[in-house]
Amino acid sequence: MxxxxxxxxxxxxxxxxxxxxxxxxxxxASATNKSTDVIAGKLxxxxxxxxxxxxxxxxxxxxxxxxxxxxxxxxxTVISLFVCSLAGYGFEIYHTKGKDRVMAVVLLAMMVPFAxxxxxxxxxxxxxxxLNTAAGFILPTxxxxxxxxxFRQSARSFPHEMIDAARVDGLNEFQIFLQMFFPTMKSTxxxxxxxxxxxxxxxxxxxxxxxxxxxxxTMPMLIANLKAGYVTDYGxxxxxxxxxxLPTIIVFFLxxxxxxxxxxxxxKG
Amino acid sequence: MAEKAKQLKNxxxxxxxxxxTGWVFLAPAVLLIAVMSFYPMIRALLLSFQTGxxxxxxxxxxxxxxxxxxxKLFIQALGNTxxxxxxxxxxxxxxxxxxxTMLNNKDLKCKGLFRTLIFLPxxxxxxxxxxxxxxxxxxxxxxxxxLMSIGLISQPVAWLTTTSTAxxxxxxxxxxxxxxxxxxxxxxxxxxxxxxxxxxAAIDGASPWxxxxxxxxxxxxxxxxxxxxxxxxxxxxxxxxxxxxTAGGPANTTLTxxxxxxxxxxxxxxxxxYASALAFVILILVAILAFVQMKVGDTRD
Numbered sequence: 001m002x003x004x005x006x007x008x009x010x011x012x013x014x015x016x017x018x019x020x021x022x023x024x025x026x027x028x029a030s031a032t033n034k035s036t037d038v039i040a041g042k043l044x045x046x047x048x049x050x051x052x053x054x055x056x057x058x059x060x061x062x063x064x065x066x067x068x069x070x071x072x073x074x075x076x077t078v079i080s081l082f083v084c085s086l087a088g089y090g091f092e093i094y095h096t097k098g099k100d101r102v103m104a105v106v107l108l109a110m111m112v113p114f115a116x117x118x119x120x121x122x123x124x125x126x127x128x129x130x131l132n133t134a135a136g137f138i139l140p141t142x143x144x145x146x147x148x149x150x151f152r153q154s155a156r157s158f159p160h161e162m163i164d165a166a167r168v169d170g171l172n173e174f175q176i177f178l179q180m181f182f183p184t185m186k187s188t189x190x191x192x193x194x195x196x197x198x199x200x201x202x203x204x205x206x207x208x209x210x211x212x213x214x215x216x217x218t219m220p221m222l223i224a225n226l227k228a229g230y231v232t233d234y235g236x237x238x239x240x241x242x243x244x245x246l247p248t249i250i251v252f253f254l255x256x257x258x259x260x261x262x263x264x265x266x267x268k269g
Numbered sequence: 270m271a272e273k274a275k276q277l278k279n280x281x282x283x284x285x286x287x288x289x290t291g292w293v294f295l296a297p298a299v300l301l302i303a304v305m306s307f308y309p310m311i312r313a314l315l316l317s318f319q320t321g322x323x324x325x326x327x328x329x330x331x332x333x334x335x336x337x338x339x340x341k342l343f344i345q346a347l348g349n350t351x352x353x354x355x356x357x358x359x360x361x362x363x364x365x366x367x368x369x370t371m372l373n374n375k376d377l378k379c380k381g382l383f384r385t386l387i388f389l390p391x392x393x394x395x396x397x398x399x400x401x402x403x404x405x406x407x408x409x410x411x412x413x414x415x416l417m418s419i420g421l422i423s424q425p426v427a428w429l430t431t432t433s434t435a436x437x438x439x440x441x442x443x444x445x446x447x448x449x450x451x452x453x454x455x456x457x458x459x460x461x462x463x464x465x466x467x468x469x470a471a472i473d474g475a476s477p478w479x480x481x482x483x484x485x486x487x488x489x490x491x492x493x494x495x496x497x498x499x500x501x502x503x504x505x506x507x508x509x510x511x512x513x514x515t516a517g518g519p520a521n522t523t524l525t526x527x528x529x530x531x532x533x534x535x536x537x538x539x540x541x542x543y544a545s546a547l548a549f550v551i552l553i554l555v556a557i558l559a560f561v562q563m564k565v566g567d568t569r570d
Contacts, residue, residue: 009371017386041414083297090294109306115527116548120309143301173290202394220396245397252392
């Protein structure tokens with residue numbers, strides 16, 4: 001690589017990085033500033049955080065929404081990872097008749113847009129009494145073709161000799177899955193966890209449809225509600241937005257390394 | 270080989286047992302997909318031939334499908350969605366490819382830092398980034414403040430209440446949110462290409478342009494296809510941005526199809542029949558575009 005080209009690369013990457021990080025920096029800085037300072041273009045962090053917090057909790061039930069979002073997202077992540085990894089493992093390991101045809105149908109579900117299922121799902125869930133419940137929140141997206149595919153892909157690298165040895169040792173099939181597959185596939189689980197938690201936390205359209213009472217409010221719904229009035233209180237608005245973004249950003253940073261490895265595993269093949 | 274021998278040795282009973290265990294492992298996931306995706310899809314298809322509210326639905330044949338051709342708002346939403354698709358998806362994928370190619374260079378320093386920063390937007394919640402961009406581009410927002418202070422404009426631009434600029438802001442925001450996401454897929458794909466191929470090409474004096482078209486593009490094709498299908502799928506289903514960034518305005522010129530379907534179903538008097546017909550149009554578009562992309566992806570083999 002010539003020197004000129006290398007400098008070009010650096011300039012491009014630096015611009016892309018600033019462009020990517022600036023809106024988030026602005027969000028954080030604004031959460032600590034008075035609304036009038038935000039409008040005046042103040043970019044350095046201020047000392048107005050506590051006042052913004054007081055205004056925010058006066059306007060909205062932040063604690064409740066945080067609790068709901070965490071509850072729904074963690075529940076979704078645990079159940080979804082279990083169901084999808086079980087299926088991905090099953091698709092790859094067992095010589096089940098017709099499983100390739102079933103897999104093809106499962107992948108077809110990827111093409112079904114949510115708009116095409118949301119109305120019947122709403123009707124089904126309201127007659128089953130699942131509106132405003134955690135079960136209602138998680139059921140439509142527990143099983144996703146993408147995760148099943150990802151786990152199937154990673155099960156491909158799982159040595160069959162280990163399974164045979166475990167069978168000789170007297171482990172049953174489910175124990176093999178739980179005690180052998182689960183611990184060896186940590187990076188796939190970490191990647192799947194990041195994706196599922198983020199999707200659950202960010203989910204907005206479906207909760208907006210089924211969470212009809214104020215008690216089941218989630219964080220994305222809360223910050224979307226924060227726009228009443230002609231004069232926007234940018235300070236408390238950005239504090240709300242920050243609180244809604246921090247959990248997914250933290251999860252991403254904690255699992256970043258595994259996440260990249262997991263995606264590599266899923267793309268390979 | 271080992272598997273075959275094992276099967277022969279243990280004979281029929283093991284195969285039968287494996288078959289049963291296999292189905293037990295698949296059952297929860299497959300059943301959930303059937304009940305939560307395919308069954309509602311069929312119900313939506315049936316609904317799309319009906320009209321009325323709640324329990325008093327009646328069959329109307331193709332009325333809903335005929336109605337949409339005269340529905341100016343639907344045609345507007347369809348046009349808006351395709352505008353986003355045609356402009357935003359190619360720009361984003363090309364940018365992601367360029368960034369991934371640059372970051373794949375072994376001699377580059379601070380690779381991890383660049384990668385993390387560029388991926389950061391994808392860790393932001395969808396509603397959050399829509400609100401951040403709405404605030405940045407507000408009349409009293411930071412973008413106007415910046416442009417005025419460097420003297421590019423003399424008075425605030427009404428970004429979100431003018432059709433062309435509102436569309437620009439949505440496309441700009443989408444590129445911001447999703448470029449890093451696609452980049453991660455390309456970086457993963459590039460890791461499967463042996464780096465010595467690039468070194469050999471460099472020794473042979475190949476320009477980056479030639480290297481990209483002769484080595485990277487053909488080998489990354491499956492990944493590019495995957496990201497193209499995912500992005501198309503996502504764009505056709507845009508909702509959060511339309512609702513929270515521009516509220517579909519001004520005068521519905523940024524309204525997306527999913528937003529319109531939501532309004533028809535859950536705002537004011539619900540019209541499940543007509544909304545389902547529109548939802549089926551999205552489904553058919555997703556299927557057609559995925560099919561076309563797979564065909565295009567195939568012929569170059």
